[in-house]
Amino acid sequence: MYRYDEFDEAFVRERVAQFSDQVARRLAGDLDEEQFKPLRLQNGVYLQLHAYMLRIAVPYGTLSSRQMRKLAFIARNYDKGYGHFTTRQNLQFNWPALKDVPEILGHLADVEMHAIQTSGNCIRNVTADHFAGVAADEVADPRPYAEILRQWSTIHPEFLFLPRKFKIAVTGADADRAAVRFHDIGLQVKRNEAGELGFAVWIGGGMGRTPMVGYQIRDFLPEADLLAYSEAIVRIYNLYGRRDNKYKARLKILIHEGGAETIAAEIEQEFNEIRYGVLRLPDDEIRRIETYFAAPDYPTRASESVPFKRARLADPAFDRWVGNNVSPHRAPGHAIVTVSLKPIGGVPGNATADQMDAVADIAERFSADEIRVSHEQNLVLPHVALEDVKAVYDALAAAGLATGNAGLVTDIIACPGLDYCALATARSIPVAERISERFGNPERQQEIGPLKIKISGCINACGHHHAGHIGILGLDRKGEEFYQITLGGSGDETASIGEIVGRGFSTDEVVDAVQQIVDTYIVHRESSEESFLAAYRRLGPAPFKEALYGTA
Amino acid sequence: MSDAQAQLPIWKDGSFGADAWVAVSAETELPADPAPILVPLAEFLAEAGRYTARDGDIGVLVGAGEDVHPLVPYLGDLRLIALEFPKFADGRNYSTARLLRERFGYAGELRATGDVLIDQIPLMRRCGIVSFAVKHEPTRRALLAHHSVEVRHYYQPVQSDAEVPAGTRPWARLPAARLPAA
């Protein structure tokens, strides 16, 4: 993991002091709310429906046990005993008092954490593949690059007042687990024919009111050019992005309206001006930062474990959990464990303080002290020996965290919606809870297979519904909530935007509608090997429309 | 507007001073030489000769979002470029400031005008702006009190004599010397 040196430590302490001063000046009336708002947003403080919300950065989703325990401590002492993991690998507290925020930031600084640029019209916390560094299919660990980008973008003096928010994601494998094609800048680490490291680059992806899959601007950007190229992109965006309408202010709209090739040419021209300047990355610095992310020393292990196999045979629930929540690891005899934060009928992404502590303890014992947050609102234990998987499962079960549904129909992403969010037009959490209950039976979920349901409580699409195999968007019609369903979206390397299937459904109807869609898929699939997404891509919307509305 | 604000609107080098620059436009008559004049960018470009023929300093006012590339041939003639921040949340002129300083080598005075607030001044400074037309009273008080709100560890380099590399980290920077706050 990255460790702060004296510079980073001094920086984060000064930042806490700066924000404390800003809060004091707000309370003294020297800053009005309009002036204070972007300052608090740049430090992760939102004003929500009922209270302030504090969004804490978990850079590229990597946490140590010590950091997780600190989050539990904050949940217990400053919130209502729980926190909410978000689709950008961050953690939100929904009930802190503004006056306590500086103190909370001080606690975070004690464990090398902060809330910087988790909101506001600036470059946001950089996200990465949650399996980074351990995935069997990875070319290189994307996190060193994410850390380099984190540093460069942190209080970047030129880019704190952009037209709108700006999101960067990095992955290191062909299988895209970081949704890079739905970011303002999406990077995939790769090697060129000469074996050199660099990036495929996408720009202008995003969700929101006008969802767009990113435009691939580079097939290969040399490693050394990472920061100069990023600075060129953000500078062009800062200068030319629209500022007259917040719904048309993202980079995707500039590219859409200005023409991808025209904007790409501007970026390339700007890049050529600064390419060999001070932002060029020295190789030894990249390698130095890489060493922070070196894998732990795994003891040599056989690639198979007899006790593990026996445990699977003996316990069907464990076996099912392994099938869904355990992924291949690059080191023989090891596994990546996904800790589902989607208990049947529960709030997606929520964890209690006790659960955070439990995960911290388990990670300390069995996962080299390391935890990841996934953009699908789950946690990940990245370094578990196969022999320990059963012990991890038992410990998770004791904490109510052994739901074996990763990637299945009840592994639902949902934004906070009308229960918390000031912008919401409908509730999303209760819909997620009801769908989860409807499909809660483990055998039934297994039969349905991989299926991503994503729910947003308004057009801003924080629940990524456009990228859901089944997407649900909560809207308001004359004071009544109703839900629009999209089908066929995907956030992976085959990125696509879901298509609206037809008229929306009331709160009472929406769960039945989802069930009808799932039933239709089961009837029409070629075999259980054909996933929902594959079947939808083959069949198109017609059979689903017919099932829902009775017309082809 | 307070008296001090009217008489001494410009913060520069640690104190407030008068604004000697006379705002002119295509319609106004030019003041007698050698009074320094401040001309909006478009009007300057449309009729540069009218202004450069005078015997007096010239400044140009650049609105947010205006392209400064056409101004490059004249940069040596300009003693002041004033960059407008119509709302503090409109960040376009941060980029323009860096382009003028770092790309085009503009060496004269770079000034921020408009909605200039204490929390943004350190950022503006890092982008090359050296003087500030400040209307906001709490900001004026804070500046006079040398109340610093800056994080003085920088995670990215800008081209500036005021900053030096921090240790061996290639893009970390520290202030070159303890300057007066803000």
Ligand code: SF4
């Ligand atoms: S999608 Fe809408 S309701 Fe949901 S969190 Fe985002 S802004 Fe709020």
